[in-house]
Amino acid sequence: MGEPKTRQFHARVSEADYERTANIAKSLGISQAELVRLLMQLPVDDVGQENVNKFVVLDLTTADRMYREMRHWGYQRNQGMHALNSIAYYLRLNKLDAPDVMDGYALVQERFDAIERTAAEISPKVDELARARFLFR
16 A cells, blocks of 8 residues: 555645645545645656656556457457458358448448547547656556
């Protein structure tokens, strides 16, 4: 669980700063104290500097969501491959004619296109995330 937290410090903040801190902590699903402890981990040399690498803090909930989304993409691609293999199988058995093949192909193509659209939208964000500095490993 980490080092015991035995020391305290107190700071006066404006109402706006307090509300912002509360909102950020709530959106991350952590306490305000945890947020302050995370912010204290930032290297002092990088605070307030321009053109410095971005930092990434991933809580377990966010990491789990990302993992589930990537698994979902893999599942969808796998389903598309199964559909293509089924089409090929029935073609070999001469149990499909051209209209059947085109209908099956259109469905598979639609699924792959949907996956690729989503991947194209998220890919730059994932790339930026991969280039960021991680505070905790």
